Amino acid sequence: MTRSEFIDIMIKSQNGDKNALGRIYEEYFGKLCVTAFNIVKNADAAYDIASNVILKLLEFEHDASEIHNHVGYLITMTRNEAKNFLVKQNREISVSEIWDAKSKEFPDMLWLDDIYAVLTNEERELFLFHNVWDMTLHKTANCMGITYGVVKARYAIIKKKIKAIYEKGRK
Secondary structure (H helix, E strand, O other), X not given: XXXXXXXXXXXXXXXXXXXXXXXXXXXXXXXXXXXXXXXXXXXXXXXXXHHHHHHHHHOOOOOHHHOOOHHHHXXXXXXXXXXXXXXXXXXXXXXXXXXXXXXXXXXXXXXXXXXXXXXXXXXXXXXXXXXXXXOOHHHHHHHHOOOHHHHHHHHHHHHHHHHHXXXXXXX
């Protein structure tokens, strides 16, 4: 989705078209979940956080054209929601919640749990930007504030680690 498409959808939503956000939901909800999971390490909480981000977009009342990078905006919203969740969680007593496992909107996080178990925090962030958000390695390097060479080397390590996980699972 391009920035202009995102802005058009946001404007339609602000003008009362509550179904307009459906396309944003379809395209980004899974990515929002994975981004949240990267921080909270809990699939149910990640789903809730991603849902909160979508709800905040529905309630967005500012000038949508001021959003210059919609992907960065969504990532930042998700990270902030996840951090708020962690702060709130530290103050609450947790209660088990039931999640409908048949829901098709929520991505299966088991594969992600396996991958994140072997990746460092820097590798997780790189994996998130490049594999989940489909950013190029150059753009990922800019977002992470490191050189392209470092990103390329880290990504090669990530691929080796993931390949090792799945080769181990085949045996």
